[in-house]
Amino acid sequence: xxxxxxxxxxxxxxxxxxxxxxxxxxxxxxxxxxxxxxxxxxxxxxxxxxxxxxxxxxxxxxxxxxxxxxxxxxxxxxxxxxxxxxxxxxxxxxxxxxxxxxxxxxxxxxxxxxxxxxxxxxxxxxxxxxxxxxxxxxxxxxxxxxxxxxxxxxxxxxxxxxxxxxxxxxxxxxxxxxxxxxxxxxxxxxxxxxxxxxxxxxxxxxxxxxxxxxxxxxxxxxxxxxxxxxxxxxxxxxxxxxxxxxxxxxxxxxxxxxxxxxxxxxxxxxxxxxxxxxxxxxxxxxxxxxxxxxxxxxxxxxxxxxxxxxxxxxxxxxxxxxxxxxxxxxxxxxxxxxxxxxxxxxxxxxxxxxxxxxxxxxxxxxxxxxxxxxxxxxxxxxxxxxxxxxxxxxxxxxxxxxxxxxxxxxxxxxxxxxxxxxxxxxxxxxxxxxxxxxxxxxxxxxxxxxxxxxxxxxxxxxxxxxxxxxxxxxxxxxxxxxxxxxxxxxxxxxxxxxxxxxxxxxxxx
Amino acid sequence: xxxxxxxxxxxxxxxxxxxxxxxxxxxxxxxxxxxxxxxxxxxxxxxxxxxxxxxxxxxxx
Numbered sequence: 001x002x003x004x005x006x007x008x009x010x011x012x013x014x015x016x017x018x019x020x021x022x023x024x025x026x027x028x029x030x031x032x033x034x035x036x037x038x039x040x041x042x043x044x045x046x047x048x049x050x051x052x053x054x055x056x057x058x059x060x061x062x063x064x065x066x067x068x069x070x071x072x073x074x075x076x077x078x079x080x081x082x083x084x085x086x087x088x089x090x091x092x093x094x095x096x097x098x099x100x101x102x103x104x105x106x107x108x109x110x111x112x113x114x115x116x117x118x119x120x121x122x123x124x125x126x127x128x129x130x131x132x133x134x135x136x137x138x139x140x141x142x143x144x145x146x147x148x149x150x151x152x153x154x155x156x157x158x159x160x161x162x163x164x165x166x167x168x169x170x171x172x173x174x175x176x177x178x179x180x181x182x183x184x185x186x187x188x189x190x191x192x193x194x195x196x197x198x199x200x201x202x203x204x205x206x207x208x209x210x211x212x213x214x215x216x217x218x219x220x221x222x223x224x225x226x227x228x229x230x231x232x233x234x235x236x237x238x239x240x241x242x243x244x245x246x247x248x249x250x251x252x253x254x255x256x257x258x259x260x261x262x263x264x265x266x267x268x269x270x271x272x273x274x275x276x277x278x279x280x281x282x283x284x285x286x287x288x289x290x291x292x293x294x295x296x297x298x299x300x301x302x303x304x305x306x307x308x309x310x311x312x313x314x315x316x317x318x319x320x321x322x323x324x325x326x327x328x329x330x331x332x333x334x335x336x337x338x339x340x341x342x343x344x345x346x347x348x349x350x351x352x353x354x355x356x357x358x359x360x361x362x363x364x365x366x367x368x369x370x371x372x373x374x375x376x377x378x379x380x381x382x383x384x385x386x387x388x389x390x391x392x393x394x395x396x397x398x399x400x401x402x403x404x405x406x407x408x409x410x411x412x413x414x415x416x417x418x419x420x421x422x423x424x425x426x427x428x429x430x431x432x433x434x435x436x437x438x439x440x441x442x443x444x445x446x447x448x449x450x451x452x453x454x455x456x457x458x459x460x461x462x463x464x465x466x467x468x469x470x471x472x473x474x475x476x477x478x479x480x481x482x483x484x485x486x487x488x489x490x491x492x493x494x495x496x497x498x499x500x501x502x503x504x505x506x507x508x509x
Numbered sequence: 510x511x512x513x514x515x516x517x518x519x520x521x522x523x524x525x526x527x528x529x530x531x532x533x534x535x536x537x538x539x540x541x542x543x544x545x546x547x548x549x550x551x552x553x554x555x556x557x558x559x560x561x562x563x564x565x566x567x568x569x570x
Contacts, residue, residue, distance in 0.1 A: 145532075258551065286532060406532055409553025410546050420553045427551060 002167045004049065005177040005199035013173055013209065017043045018509040020195050020211035022180040022226070025082020026491055027477035027498040028217035029158050029166070030127060034502035036171035040509060043209055044166070045178040045197055047218075048079030050159070055200060059179070062221070063376045066390035068435050068442070069251075075445045076219055080176065081159030083219065083445070089154040090489040091130050093121060093496065095290065097280045098364075098486035104287040105396070107248065107367035110483045111455040111464035117496040124495040128154040129161070138279070142411040145282045149275045149292065151489070180218070181382055183230040183238050183474070184208065191473045200381070212509040215501070217477040220249070220447025221387050224373045224480065227451070227461075227468075229384045239451070239468040244461050246373040248449040249391060250365045250485040254441040255434060257361045257405045257426045260295065262418030264355035273297075276411075277487060278404050289364035289396065291404035292487040297357040353418055359408065361401045362444060364487045368394050373450050391443075393433055402426050446490050451480040466501050477501055 003011045019035055021028045024046035032042045048056040056079055062072035069075070076083045094114070101109030125132060130152035139146040166174045175197075182196040194208040216223045224246035228237035237245055274295045283290060297303070365371075376388035402422070409420030425431040434440045454460025457469035462481050468474040477498050479490040486493075545556040 403532060406548070406553060409548075410532060413546050413553050413555050413558075416555070419558070422551045422553070424551060427548070 001169075001172070002174045002176065005175060005204070006049070009204075011175060011207075013043065013175070014041060015210070017041045017173075017209065017211040019043075019213045019215060019505055020045065020209050021215040021217050021477075022195060022197075023047075023082065023216065023218035023222070023478075024080050024166075024174060025217065025219065025478070026084050026158055027494050028215070029081070029162050030495055030498035031215060031217065031477060031502045031505070032172050032174075033162060033165060033169075034499055035506060036169045038502075038506045040171060040506060042172045043211065044172060044174045045180055045195065045209070046080050046174060046176050047179045048077075049176050050080050050163075052077065052079050052085075056177070059380050059382075060222075060387075061378075061380075062387035062389060063378070064389050064391070066371070066392050067433070069389060069391045070443070070445060072221060072387055072389060076221065076447070079159075080163070080174075081157055084156070084158040084491070087491060088489070089128075089156070091128055091152045091154050091492040092133060092149065092488045093117070093124075094486040094488055094493050095136075095277075095280075097283070098290060098484055098488075102283070102289075104284075105289060105366050105484070107369075107452075107459065108484050110453055112453070116464075117493065117500060120496040120499040123499050124492055127156075127495050127499075128492065129156045130154050136277075139276060139411065141415045142407070143414075144279055145407045146276045146411055147279050149277045149488075151275065154491075178207075179382060180216075180226055181206065181229075181384065182232055183214075183226070185233045185238065185471070187233070190471060192471060198382075213473045213475060213505055215475045215477050215505075216451075217498075219478055220450050220480040221373050221389065223476055223478060224450040225375065225384075225387045228375050239461055239470055239474065241470055242457060242459075244452070244459070246450050247369045247371075248367045248452050249371045249373050249389065249447070250367060250449040250482070251391060252362050252444040252446050252485060252487060252489070253365055253393065253397060253401070253433070254360065254362050254443055255401065255426075256358055256423070256440065257293075257401055258359040258409075258420055258422035259298075260357055260359055260408075260412060260418050260420045261353040262295075262355040262357070262412065263353050263416075266415070266417040267355070267412075276408055278407060282403075282407060286399075286403045287396075288400040288403045289366050289484075290487040291361055291363040291400050293404055293408050294360040294362065295357055295408075296360055297355060303356045355418075359405060359420065359422075361404065362487055362489075363397065363400050363404070364485050366394060366396050366400075367449060367452070367484060368392055395429075398426075398429070398433070444489065446479060446485070448479040448482040448485050448490060451476045453481045453483045465504050466497065475501060475505070 018040040020043045022045045024044050032044045035042050060073040077085045096114040099110040099113045134150045137148045177199050178197045180197050184194040186193045192214045194210045196208045198204045198206045227239050227245045230238040276293045371392035374388050375385035378386045405422045412418040412420050451461040453462050462476050466475045547554050
């Protein structure tokens with residue numbers, strides 16, 4: 001059943017539900033569907049309607065006070081289906097080692113491992129309607145540094161695929177335009193007693209729903225915002241006893257990091273895109289995080305320009321630098337840099353490359369407590385403080401991109417399948433990250449880590465079951481529970497974790 | 510000039526250097542690396558890419 005608060009003053013809801021979920025995006029819909037199939041009664045609160053409206057989207061406005069970032073009301077969507085209404089559909093699970101502790105990455109090491117989410121791989125594949133994912137393949141000739149990884153692209157918009165199910169399920173009540181405004185706690189037990197919500201009209205009264213268990217599934221910015229704004233009984237916010245809610249905001253930085261010339265046949269670049277990633281071995285030895293390197297072939301015109309221009313650039317690079325010439329002479333005593341009158345191309349071996357393209361990284365950002373979502377000074381129409389994002393990248397994030405790019409370059413050169421040119425900012429340890437003005441994409445619109453998972457309340461917000469440490473019946477779903485981010489788009493893992501959480505809840509209610 | 514090309518060529522600078530790769534050292538199963546890998550102004554090259562062998566007009570000492 002779907003009820004729109006715009007159409008009714010007082011919705012005819014059950015007095016009590018097994019589970020109440022705030023947020024009908026990917027995680028919320030998956031949990032509701034799975035619980036309903038197990039016979040549990042679910043109320044799903046969705047703050048938006050069936051379609052985009054400015055009024056709903058306005059609630060997502062906020063401030064960006066750290067590294068430049070997308071406007072917060074552009075980076076996500078606030079209506080049925082959530083951000084799956086504009087996602088790119090990229091699907092791949094996290095690597096096994098993404099869950100593991102890495103000695104050189106502070107705060108790494110989930111309380112669960114790949115074996116806890118693997119049982120939900122097949123169901124997640126069905127949920128997003130993709131073909132089975134190929135296994136990763138070690139890249140022969142990379143000395144164990146690189147592996148090739150594969151994605152599938154989902155065409156599913158959750159509102160469209162699951163809208164009819166939500167409307168017809170006897171076990172799901174979907175309440176549209178219901179804005180979660182507060183979390184009521186039982187003063188004796190500290191458990192959630194109810195979710196308080198209301199519609200958009202100024203004269204709408206505050207309503208409360210009661211359930212055995214409650215789930216926040218509103219995304220990696222809104223989940224912490226809801227917990228922090230729920231301060232009527234907990235001044236610091238619910239679940240925020242250790243000042244951790246909102247901290248450890250992580251993204252997947254997206255940058256153009258260089259380009260390549262390549263022998264297309266030898267490199268096997270018959271496809272439009274190919275993805276390479278550092279192996280666990282390289283990650284450990286080089287002390288970096290995970291990183292996806294996309295080889296994106298240039299179109300014919302750009303390829304010709306790259307092939308022509310980069311040869312002269314390569315020659316100039318060697319011959320214009322005394323340091324370069326001296327060094328090359330130390331390796332090859334016979335080398336003499338030709339004068340400008342000589343033909344510079346003879347300095348270089350005639351590289352038989354026929355392809356060219358761009359190297360793009362989508363990398364893991366390591367956990368950083370000062371990269372965070374907090375509450376700003378402005379308030380929304382309900383008087384709740386808006387989100388403020390301070391996105392902060394670290395030197396290790398730069399190392400990850402640089403080392404992964406160099407590993408691809410070394411593989412190309414050693415195997416003589418091509419040559420890689422990395423951009424100056426990538427190699428300059430003092431240089432910062434480029435911004436929008438450089439034409440960069442910057443990030444993937446993946447909001448992670450703000451209610452991170454851990455075994456201890458001292459360094460995390462939720463436990464391995466996605467339950468808020470300090471509240472027995474309050475759970476969090478979505479990528480805000482990610483402890484580390486891997487390099488892979490998060491939605492597939494969000495679905496796996498949502499299915500797992502539904503199983504857990506079904507065992508309790 | 511396409512957007513991709515513009516992005517590519519905006520990245521050039523005059524700064525030049527030859528530096529070590531900074532990657533963990535490794536050898537091939539059969540022994541030492543066949544060719545030294547060097548970094549020249551952002552290019553990840555084989556040393557032989559700039560060797561005298563490839564430049565017939567170069568005057569050998």
